[in-house]
Amino acid sequence: DVVMTQSPLSLPVTLGQPASISCRSSQSLVYSDGNTYLNWFQQRPGQSPRRLIYKVSNRDSGVPDRFSGSGSGTDFTLKISRVEAEDVGVYYCMQGTHWPPITFGQGTRLEIK
Amino acid sequence: QVQLVQSGAEVKKPGASVKVSCKVSGYTLTELSMHWVRQAPGKGLEWMGGFDPEDGETIYAQKFQGRVTMTEDTSTDTAYMELSSLRSEDTAVYYCATSTIPRNGMDVWGQGTTVTVSS
Numbered sequence: 001d002v003v004m005t006q007s008p009l010s011l012p013v014t015l016g017q018p019a020s021i022s023c024r025s026s027q028s029l030v031y032s033d034g035n036t037y038l039n040w041f042q043q044r045p046g047q048s049p050r051r052l053i054y055k056v057s058n059r060d061s062g063v064p065d066r067f068s069g070s071g072s073g074t075d076f077t078l079k080i081s082r083v084e085a086e087d088v089g090v091y092y093c094m095q096g097t098h099w100p101p102i103t104f105g106q107g108t109r110l111e112i113k
Numbered sequence: 114q115v116q117l118v119q120s121g122a123e124v125k126k127p128g129a130s131v132k133v134s135c136k137v138s139g140y141t142l143t144e145l146s147m148h149w150v151r152q153a154p155g156k157g158l159e160w161m162g163g164f165d166p167e168d169g170e171t172i173y174a175q176k177f178q179g180r181v182t183m184t185e186d187t188s189t190d191t192a193y194m195e196l197s198s199l200r201s202e203d204t205a206v207y208y209c210a211t212s213t214i215p216r217n218g219m220d221v222w223g224q225g226t227t228v229t230v231s232s
Contacts, residue, residue: 031216039218041158048208048222049150049158055217092158096216100172102148102160 002027002098006091006105012113019080021108023093028073030097037096040069040078043107044089052091053078080110088112115139117209117223124229130197133226135209137190145211148219149183149194153205161194161207163215199230 003026013019029036040053051060053069056076066081080087093105120134137145148163162173162183171183182195192209207226210219 035216037216041218048225049210049219050222051218051220054220060220090157094158094218096218099215100165101174102163102215102218104158104160107157
């Protein structure tokens with residue numbers, strides 16, 4: 001199975017400052033159709049997960065444009081340009097290229113300093 | 114817009130089985146790929162299995178093979194996940210979640226069902 005490794009696991013950020021989360025996969029996530037199926041999820045405290053970004057850089061409807069995704073091959077990044085209080089929670093990367101199975105990273109906990 | 118409503122919390126003894134339901138509204142089950150993901154207390158997300166629309170079959174994570182059964186009742190647009198031979202490590206929140214393209218991940222999630230396994 002493809003192993004997804006996130007860093008850091010804990011991310012204290014000052015309000016209004018940028019934040020960056022790294023995700024690395026144990027194998028290339030480029031699929032035979034040319035797409036890269038790396039997705040990002042946000043889980044706010046006490047809530048269900050919510051998808052933010054699919055296929056590396058495509059924001060879901062309603063996701064603020066301060067969230068952006070980038071990367072290729074095995075290295076990916078989720079960036080928040082200016083952290084707001086509502087961004088507190090845990091962020092997970094997920095690969096779908098080599099499904100089954102679908103695999104998630106361990107999660108990165110974002111908190112406000 | 115798809116909405117998923119799950120059944121309520123369960124408390125089970127070790128060795129028992131649990132069956133969690135997930136009612137779909139806004140779409141029909143046949144239009145969606147249903148998946149189940151669990152989250153142990155304080156831990157991350159773990160995919161248990163889901164429907165592969167390319168093959169028309171439900172695929173289970175190897176870890177749960179032989180213990181989990183995912184079914185669908187298309188007459189009521191309700192999906193079910195049954196986990197048997199429960200042990201304390203199965204204590205978790207269980208989520209149903211749908212996807213139009215499984216490789217893109219799940220775009221709609223249920224509210225979660227807490228299953229507690231305790232003697």
